[in-house]
Amino acid sequence: MLEIENLRAGYAKTTVVDDVTITFEAGTVTALLGRNGVGKTTLLRAMFGLCDRQSGRMSIDGVELPAGRAEVPARHGMTLLPDDRGVFATLTIEENLRLATRRGYHPPVDVKELFPLLVERAEQPAGQLSGGQKQQVGIARAILAGQRFIAIDELSQGLQPSLAQATLEALRVVASTGVGVLFVEQSPRYPLAYADRIIGMVKGRLVLDRSADELRTDPAAVTELLVVS
Numbered sequence: 001m002l003e004i005e006n007l008r009a010g011y012a013k014t015t016v017v018d019d020v021t022i023t024f025e026a027g028t029v030t031a032l033l034g035r036n037g038v039g040k041t042t043l044l045r046a047m048f049g050l051c052d053r054q055s056g057r058m059s060i061d062g063v064e065l066p067a068g069r070a071e072v073p074a075r076h077g078m079t080l081l082p083d084d085r086g087v088f089a090t091l092t093i094e095e096n097l098r099l100a101t102r103r104g105y106h107p108p109v110d111v112k113e114l115f116p117l118l119v120e121r122a123e124q125p126a127g128q129l130s131g132g133q134k135q136q137v138g139i140a141r142a143i144l145a146g147q148r149f150i151a152i153d154e155l156s157q158g159l160q161p162s163l164a165q166a167t168l169e170a171l172r173v174v175a176s177t178g179v180g181v182l183f184v185e186q187s188p189r190y191p192l193a194y195a196d197r198i199i200g201m202v203k204g205r206l207v208l209d210r211s212a213d214e215l216r217t218d219p220a221a222v223t224e225l226l227v228v229s
């Protein structure tokens, strides 16, 4: 369980995300929705110690996550796939996967079955791949490393729909073993189809937090969120 209390974060003196208090339960798939520039990436970066936490507390399974210490979430099995995909460009696909593998952890899905590219192009440097192909390597790395919590920015970006759907089905299998999953999208399509819970952000604050089941019968709440500026 990942707990965030009164988080305020941004860059130097600029506050982008404010007043965020939320708990991510183990085994739950949560989607974070919001328009361009509302602060979704900054929230993820703050959760992983990658931007300035101006106030607030965070913990995973009771272990405090100190501000500005990106190695602590990683040590506790939390992994972030950033929107630039976070692959090591000069290393091969196979080396990228090997580096992400956690000793003693065997994820419940085979990433090489999920993305055949990982086998077909195993020896190719990741820097030579297209954006969508890098996304596959990044998602595979996140599944290999994310023993407790996986966050994926702009999950469907650059992925053909069949791969986005296969990824989300795989993440649901991963979540069923107790891993918390959070993915960011700008459109409600995949959140409504695959998430357990949908949270929404406007101007750096969380303004929506509902079960996806509820929102499937009342999608207007999600649509409104995406038209509010």
Ligand SMILES: Nc1ncnc2c1ncn2[C@@H]1O[C@H](COP(=O)(O)OP(=O)(O)OP(=O)(O)O)[C@@H](O)[C@H]1O
Pocket (backbone or CB within 6 Å): 011, 014, 016, 034, 035, 036, 037, 038, 039, 040, 041, 042, 043, 083
């Ligand atoms: N490194 C940075 N330094 C200063 N301001 C930044 C930095 N990165 C982002 N911002 C600002 O923070 C605000 C929120 O950006 P952020 O990328 O978190 O939003 P987002 O919801 O993820 O948007 P998008 O979907 O376009 O990535 C924007 O006003 C942006 O200009």
